[in-house]
Amino acid sequence: MKQTHVCIIGAGPGGSTAALQLAKAGISCTLLDKAVFPRDKICGDALSGKVVSELRRIQEDFLPAIHTHTESLPSQGIHFIAPNEKWLSISFKSSGSSFTSSTTNSVEYSGFSPGYLMRRMDFDNFLIEQVKKNPLIDFREGVEVTDYQKTETGWIITASNQQSIETKLLIVANGAQSNFTRHIAGITTEPKHFCAGLRTYYEGVAGLDPNGFIELHFLKPFLPGYFWIFPLANGYANVGVGMLSDTISKQKINLKKSMQELIQTHPALQKRFANAKLQGEIKGYGLPLGSKRRKLSGDGYMLVGDAAHLIDPFTGEGISNAMISGRWAADQAVKCIQKQVYSGDFLAGYDQAVYRRLGNELRISTRMQRLLAYPSLFNMVVNRANRNPALKQLLSSMFNDIDLRSSLRSPTFYARLLFQ
Incomplete structure (x- = not known):
């Protein structure tokens, strides 16, 4: 039986970040994934300013490697298109912001883009290549966990290759x-906090931003869902839609049909897709949203990323929050090993760290998501943000490595938010 202090299940951005962070602290671990890399992962393929910061935290040379990767495209930010078709542009970097960065360095790393666009197959495989180089990480791909057994001293897991691991x-x-999330941690899928998504690729979409800005369209025919266009390298674009499962069920919406009709009939999109060619099939996936605070740990375990339901409720971004939670899980694991304590009470420090960093963002994003039920209010927010620097910077915080706590405690911040 293989024995290890820490076993990580899942080698996506969250799991890989946790493994690399543990190795950085000099602690070995076992990392398992049922897939064999490279493998496709349905996603929007955007690496925001928060992802850039996490890459730098793991290792300084990761960002230059992403920058020069043949499949990456620099991205400067995001365009929000309101129901009234007014555009709000938010940068992936902070300039003149009163918010404080949660790193000791500037959010913008000189000589590199503040964000990138890269297919998840390529980005995840990049992280896996770094994992495979690290002698402290025992990485096993093509191995699915079939059983979890709690013991007095930890866990025994059984894998599809019939090998057992004690951790x-x-x-x-x-x-x-x-x-594990559903059956052991007890976190169930709730339609009000779960988004259904579709993603495909197109070649030749017209009007893509030359600075790699991604687009989130909140269009009247598709509310309360959203439609996205994310430019990629070599003339491709990631195109998709997302909508709350609760809405889909109540309104009996065929998401794929609605997406195709939107592209074919909406005046602005119809022109841009007139000469575009669909590449591959339209694939569906689920997004467990962080619009509800949940318990992320228990005796001998921590949940990370999508398994912890930490996806941004408004934008659908999950990569950065997976990496942030993976890093905090690794830091908590170091404390557990140092003190030889693995109880649920001690591991609650992980929950506190995650929500201290992400809680304000998730609350703001949830409120923005709920505004979609009231298009006129959402239009008002976009119009106001275009005139109000404080509001625009608040929205910018969702994509940059910004700590909101000190600003949200300041009365002067609310004065600027309301009256500028």
Whole structure:
């Protein structure tokens, strides 16, 4: 039986970040994934300013490697298109912001883009290549966990290759469909806090931003859902839609049909897709949203990324929050090993760290998501943000490595937010 202090289930951005962060602290771990890399992962393929910051935290040379990768495209930010078709542009970098960066360095790393666009197959495989180089990480791909057994000293897990692994601590990062999350951690899928998404690729979409800005369209025919266009390298674009499962069920919406009709009939999109060619099939996936605070740990385990339901409720971004939670899980694991304590009470420090960093963002994003039920209010927010620097910077915080706590405690911040 293989024995390890820490076993990580799932080698996506959250699990890989946790493994690399542990190795950085000099601690070995076992990392398992049922897939064999490179593998496709349905996603929007955007690496925001928060992802750039996390890459730098892991290792300084990761960002230059992403920058020069043949499949990456620099991205400067995001365009929000309101129901009234007014555009609000938010940069992936902070300039003149009163918010404080949670890193010691500037959000913008000189000589590199503040964000990137890169297919998840390529980005995840980049992280896996770094994992494979690290002698402290025992990475096993093509291995699916079939059983979890709690013991007095930790966990015994059984894998599809019939090998058992005994570990004191589990970091669970195996995605939106995690059996551990549902059946052991007790976090169930709730339609009001779960988004259904579709993603495909097109070649030749007209009018893509030359600075790599991604587009989130909140169009009247598709509310309360959203439609996205994310430019990629070599003339491709990631195109997709997302909508709350609760809405889809109540209104009996055929998401794929609605997406195709939107592209074919909406005046602005119809022109841009007139000569575009669909590349591959339209694929569906689920997004467990962070619009509800949940318990992320228990005796001998921590949940990370999509398995922890940490996807941004408004934008659908999940990569950065997976990496942030993976890093905090690794830091908590170091404390557990140092003190030889793996109890649920001690591991609650992980929950506190994650929500201290992400809680304000998730609350703001949830409120923005709920505004979609009231298009006129959402239009008003976009119009106001275009005139109000404080509001624009608040929205910018969702994509940059910004700590909101000090600003949200300041009365002067609210004065600027309301009256500028």
